[in-house]
Structures are given as structure tokens and as C-alpha cells.
Amino acid sequence: MLLTIDFSSDQPIYMQLRDGVVAGIASGALKDGDSLPSVRSLAAEASVNLHTVGKAYTLLKSEGFIDILRNKGAVVRTGKLKEDTGKFFENVKTSLQPIISEAVTRGVPRQSIVSIIDELYNELGGATL
Amino acid sequence: MLLTIDFSSDQPIYMQLRDGVVAGIASGALKDGDSLPSVRSLAAEASVNLHTVGKAYTLLKSEGFIDILRNKGAVVRTGKLKEDTGKFFENVKTSLQPIISEAVTRGVPRQSIVSIIDELYNELGGATL
Amino acid sequence: MLLTIDFSSDQPIYMQLRDGVVAGIASGALKDGDSLPSVRSLAAEASVNLHTVGKAYTLLKSEGFIDILRNKGAVVRTGKLKEDTGKFFENVKTSLQPIISEAVTRGVPRQSIVSIIDELYNELGGATL
């Protein structure tokens, strides 16, 4: 199971769930058309509130990662991400900015950061071209 | 002026201030020994409460980026970062993980992310080795 | 009740609260996993502002004595103290230095100070080896 919730994290639980699903899609563990666990079962499994899982699913739907089908639950739906890639790049840059600032301040060379990127790409089995 | 607060951001104001100072150090705009504005003047300048600035300064102090001198205000103090670099790398990986997951899901190649890293390193004038 | 705030002390209230929690852990009154009162209830109990309690909790969290769980409040979390013990020893020495200086000046023998140490260890039920 790829679900590991850190209840003491400052990252909201529903965000951790969302990230977990996205990571599952990225790694290939979840493919287009696959069903996600029901809100109820995922909530039980992760020991979180029903509403929290619901919030994660709603977010994933609004981002275009999944469809929520009446009586069929949530299914993975790649290839129709709502946000365009241009906006994604903006967000990435905004997210990365403080990290790189701190890296530079600490004297951490660019290569060290790139190595972490590579590591993550490899773990996810993504192409490393 | 390195101060640009986004009041509609989900990022707390004190965190934006903190990031701004770190970015200033990284870019060389703030050098070791340089004085930061007093909490009152920075608060006025940024149109925020002085306690919010105070919180940012306290955080920067606890991270080792600045010293706070009695009646002299805050001064940049590089080279005595409290957190060790090993822990920093862990944090970087944790922060990057969801970004890379989403990138892979969107089919964004590793090289595109690395380009953003390069861009940020260049903007900050950091070594690109 | 482990709460005794001295409002006329030169020691800040939030520091007294912090010390009280640490003392509670040391004495065994607070064990790993135990819940701390909510900031609101503790504030009411101690007749202080909730922000003051919040500051104490934030400090305890940053030192690694407690975790703060969403919607569950603070719980004691021993065994993951952030600061390393080496640094703790440095701080102890710095704190003790003026006390010992004054003791020597007053002709107070080493043994008298050690007796106080013993007394405190015994009160806390700590091993006296």
C-alpha cells in the first residue's frame, strides 16, 4: 500500500492523500481507467475521516486526475488534466524558488539538486531523458 | 526592492518575508553583516503588522540566517546555519516529491524541470557547476 | 496540578509553561503519547492568553518535545529531541558558569551544589547513578 499519512506533518491530510494518488499514477501503479478505493474503504484503511478522503477526491477531480462516476466511484483519468502545462511550469518555478534560494545560501551546488530530481524520476520509473 | 507580498497567497505572510530574505542572501543583495530593516519600518513598508515581521525575523534567527542584536536590529549572518545540510536534503526531497510526481503524470520530461532549476540558479547568480 | 505561573517572575510566561511541560515529562507525570490540554483550556486554567500558551507549544514542538496533531492538539513525543545532546551540554555549561562563579565567590563548596543536583534528580525520580 502506498498510503502513508504523517499526522504530525504540516501538510494537510487531504493533500497527502492527493499527492499519494498522483504519485501512484506517476509510478504506473494506477493506470488510466483504474478504480480508486471507495471513500469509505480508503478512510478506514488510512484511519482518516470520510470527509477528508472526499476532499482529496474532489480536489483530484477538479485537477482532472480522476473522474467521479455515479455509483462507480472514482476512476483514474489521465490525459485530460484541467490545468494547462504552462501554468504548471509557473507553479513549479514558484515552488522551487525558495528551495533554490536556500540551496544557494547553503552553498549547495546545482548538481546536488539535480541529483535529487534524477532520484525521484528514477523511483517513479519515469523516463530520464 | 525585494519585498513583494502576495496577500492572496496561501503561503503565510511571515513565510513570504522569510523567503524574501533568504532569496536576498542567495542573490547577493544581502551580504554577511548587512542590516535588515527594523520590524517597524519593514512592517510599514510592506503594509503588514509588526508582529508578522517579528515572526519572520524570529524564524530566520532560529534557522541561523540572521542575528538579532539588542537595539541594533537584525543583521545577516551567513555561515552558521543551524540546520545541518543532511536534513536540508531530506526536506528538499520531500518538497520535490509531489512536484516530480505531477510532472511525470503530465509527461513533463526531467530536462524541463532541470531547466527551471538552472534558470533559478542563474537568476540568483549562483554557481552553475 | 503542574501549573504554577509566577506573573512577577522575570522568566517569560511562555517559558514557564514550556519548563512546566518538560518537568512533567521528566517526572513521569507526562508520558509519551499523552495529550496536553488544548491551548484554550490551558490558557483559561492558567489565566493567560491563548497566544501565550500557543507560543509555548510552538517552542516545545520546535524542540521536539511534542507533536502537534491537526484537530487533536498536542501530544508528548519523547525520543525525538531535535537538538543534539552535545549542544545541550554546551548550553548547560553556559548556564551553570555564572552560578558556579557566584558559588565560589561566596565560598559555597562544590558539594553543596551537587547536593542540589541530587535533590532535583530525586524529586524527578530520575536515576541517580
Next chain:
Amino acid sequence: MLLTIDFSSDQPIYMQLRDGVVAGIASGALKDGDSLPSVRSLAAEASVNLHTVGKAYTLLKSEGFIDILRNKGAVVRTGKLKEDTGKFFENVKTSLQPIISEAVTRGVPRQSIVSIIDELYNELGGATL
């Protein structure tokens, strides 16, 4: 020179000066009847404000460590400490309490603390009986 002021310490400068003089007396560097530097010269030497040194001297006088003689400046006067030793012991215990609490919580044995006491007594050349 035994004067080393840490301007970034949270300990007030006048207190650091006071502690320095007490340490000097404890170590034997300052003996009964010895003159302290004038406020002016000490202020210059330590790069602090005249008032700050004055405050330290006033405190030392009120504690009975020194006399302030008209036109003769400050002279060390041991043997007539104002505060009685009983009260000193109380203060010691109060100061030590949080330190020992934290030591117990960290699992630091009594002996480690006592070693630091010994170390300090030895550095000051005090009797170690």
C-alpha cells in the same frame, strides 16, 4: 582580558559584564580591594555604552560584590555579600530546576551534570572538596 561580550546573546550585556566581574573574583583574578576599570575605560574596551557599564556596576554594588567610592571608582569588596546564602541556594535551585528536567528527559545521567560542575570549579581554581 576576561571580557568577552556576546552581542547576539539573549543575556543582556550589563548582565554579561556583571557575570564577568563575578567570575573574575571567583577565579582570583580580582581580589578584595582591587580596583575595577573606570566606567569610561571599560565601556571603551568592551565597545559598549557608558550606561551599560554603569548599570552593571550598580548591580554589583547592590549585590555587595563591590563598593563604589567617590573619586576612586569601583573596588572589589568580598565578604559582605548582601544576599544571604539561604536565598542564594533557593535561586540556585530555581535556576537548576529546568536544566535538570531537560537532562532527565534526555536521559542524561546525574554524573554528566556533576562533571560539568567539577569542570567549572576546576577552571575557577575553586576548592573541589
Next chain:
DNA sequence: GTGGTCTAGACCACT
């Protein structure tokens, strides 16, 4: 109901 954030205004110690 929980803590997190922000604002506001006050007082204080230090220099």
C-alpha cells in the same frame, strides 16, 4: 473544537 495566522495596541527592558 483544534491550532495557525493576522491585526492591534500596550508595556517593558535594553542601549
Next chain:
DNA sequence: GTGGTCTAGACCACG
């Protein structure tokens, strides 16, 4: 004039 502390009251995200 500087930051540190405390109080007060408000709003918000989370679960």
C-alpha cells in the same frame, strides 16, 4: 528606537 512579551479579538483551514 530596538525587539520581546502579553493581551485581545478576529478569521480561517482542517477534520
